[in-house]
Amino acid sequence: MVDRKSGRQGFARALLAICFVCFCHPAQGAGTPDPAEDMQAQTVATDPEPPEADEPPDQVTTLATDCAADDAEACTRLGYVHHEGDGVPRDDARATPLFARACHLGDMTGCTMAGYAYSEGSGVERSREFAAAYYAFACHGDEATACSNLGLAYVGGDGVAKDPRRATQLFAKACDLGSVSGCANLGASYSLGKGVAPDQRQAARIFERACKAEDQHACYNLGVLHRDGLGMPRDEKRAAALFEQSCRADDASACGNLATLVDDGRGVRRNSQRALELFDKACALGEAESCFTLGRAYQTGKGIERDNARAIELLERALKLDPDTESAADAQRALKAARDEAA
Numbered sequence: 001m002v003d004r005k006s007g008r009q010g011f012a013r014a015l016l017a018i019c020f021v022c023f024c025h026p027a028q029g030a031g032t033p034d035p036a037e038d039m040q041a042q043t044v045a046t047d048p049e050p051p052e053a054d055e056p057p058d059q060v061t062t063l064a065t066d067c068a069a070d071d072a073e074a075c076t077r078l079g080y081v082h083h084e085g086d087g088v089p090r091d092d093a094r095a096t097p098l099f100a101r102a103c104h105l106g107d108m109t110g111c112t113m114a115g116y117a118y119s120e121g122s123g124v125e126r127s128r129e130f131a132a133a134y135y136a137f138a139c140h141g142d143e144a145t146a147c148s149n150l151g152l153a154y155v156g157g158d159g160v161a162k163d164p165r166r167a168t169q170l171f172a173k174a175c176d177l178g179s180v181s182g183c184a185n186l187g188a189s190y191s192l193g194k195g196v197a198p199d200q201r202q203a204a205r206i207f208e209r210a211c212k213a214e215d216q217h218a219c220y221n222l223g224v225l226h227r228d229g230l231g232m233p234r235d236e237k238r239a240a241a242l243f244e245q246s247c248r249a250d251d252a253s254a255c256g257n258l259a260t261l262v263d264d265g266r267g268v269r270r271n272s273q274r275a276l277e278l279f280d281k282a283c284a285l286g287e288a289e290s291c292f293t294l295g296r297a298y299q300t301g302k303g304i305e306r307d308n309a310r311a312i313e314l315l316e317r318a319l320k321l322d323p324d325t326e327s328a329a330d331a332q333r334a335l336k337a338a339r340d341e342a343a
Contacts (some may be wrong), residue, residue: 092123200231236267
């Protein structure tokens with residue numbers, strides 16, 4: 001199998017989810033691994049939990065009446081109905097004004113949903129500034145998801161000036177308020193040393209907490225720490241188990257890292273065929289490094305039947321997904337060689 005090189009992804013933008021989602025795979029070798037090589041920084045925003053039960057059709061009219069009578073929670077619930085298409089056609093153009101009305105009436109979940117809508121451009125013109133303002137208001141009212149999403153805004157400079165220290169403070173507040181993604185992002189802050197002094201042991205404790213609450217980004221990041229012995233003794237068997245768990249939840253980086261361990265027989269029995277399947281899954285999920293690794297395997301015929309057409313397809317996908325990856329230059333050369341052979 002072709003050697004898998006590390007890909008640096010850094011902080012990816014995120015609006016509502018929370019959790020640095022991006023540690024890729026550092027090359028193995030002497031010296032202390034750099035956490036920024038493989039740690040994930042959450043890249044997707046998260047919306048608040050929807051109401052516990054679907055609204056019965058006859059309740060929609062009641063919610064509309066109550067919202068018109070300035071019932072803030074009813075406005076939020078009615079917004080969810082239109083946002084999710086629950087018994088009515090999905091219509092964010094109707095949902096977003098309802099969330100905004102709920103917010104103005106004092107419902108913090110409505111504020112967070114309004115922020116999410118503006119961050120995504122759902123039913124309104126996209127505005128990161130409005131999104132950040134709604135998140136700030138909701139976070140001031142102790143809405144955990146809003147604090148986490150506002151932290152992500154400060155990480156990426158989305159609607160506010162970049163401020164890693166402020167982001168970390170917001171992740172800490174979100175975590176204290178019960179946001180699992182907030183905890184996962186806080187762990188990433190400690191591991192990456194963004195806005196706080198780097199502390200891998202503290203990061204591991206926080207990732208462990210979030211992973212137990214089934215945040216798969218946190219499980220993946222915890223796997224990185226176990227694999228590289230950061231803040232704890234190296235334990236590739238535990239790393240493989242954590243990558244396996246996150247890969248089952250379709251975390252692309254976890255699948256790619258697990259593939260590397262399986263291909264090398266580190267922490268798990270060596271199995272080249274399974275490694276290929278995992279690289280294929282990671283590539284399908286959008287991980288450029290896995291597309292490159294798999295493309296080179298098809299190009300050279302190492303561990304798999306040679307297939308130049310498939311190699312070209314995979315190398316092109318790798319470059320499309322991440323033209324700035326450290327392996328991009330190698331991918332360009334490999335792609336040129338494959339095309340020359342096909343000509």
